[in-house]
Amino acid sequence: MPTRTSIARSVRRVLAVLGAAAFLYCAGCGCSTPGGVERCEVALYGSGGMTVGGRQVKSGGLARALRGEGAGPQTVIEIQIPEGPVPPAASQVISELKRGGFRRVVLVRPRRASAETDAGGRMPAGRR
Numbered sequence: 001m002p003t004r005t006s007i008a009r010s011v012r013r014v015l016a017v018l019g020a021a022a023f024l025y026c027a028g029c030g031c032s033t034p035g036g037v038e039r040c041e042v043a044l045y046g047s048g049g050m051t052v053g054g055r056q057v058k059s060g061g062l063a064r065a066l067r068g069e070g071a072g073p074q075t076v077i078e079i080q081i082p083e084g085p086v087p088p089a090a091s092q093v094i095s096e097l098k099r100g101g102f103r104r105v106v107l108v109r110p111r112r113a114s115a116e117t118d119a120g121g122r123m124p125a126g127r128r
Contacts (some may be wrong), residue, residue, distance in 0.1 A: 037062075037069065037070040039076045040071045040075055041078045042076055042080065044081050045087075046082050046087050048087065050089075052065040052066060059092070062096050062097065063096065073102065073103060074104065077104060077105045079106065079107050080110075081107055082109075
């Protein structure tokens, strides 16, 4: 017949296993979203070339390359485009991503900032 001590020890072991399982479930096992990584960047060049994760990607292989980086349907795909007019290849890339199951696509330009000061280092009137 089991003793109280052996029953208590068994209950503690079961609770420890259940607690560890609950922690792993809540932690998501390292995934930031249910569909994989939260955000991926695609660099699109004026010549029509593109890179994912620093690797050159050919047209038609973009969705596969993004899945290789851990992207899923809920991942935001940021397409980095150069300054100036939007490259003609951008619409083709967006269409390819939509066909590949990626619904959250954003075009992003490089950020730039500028500031003006007068000779004394103060902001000009009306610019504060």
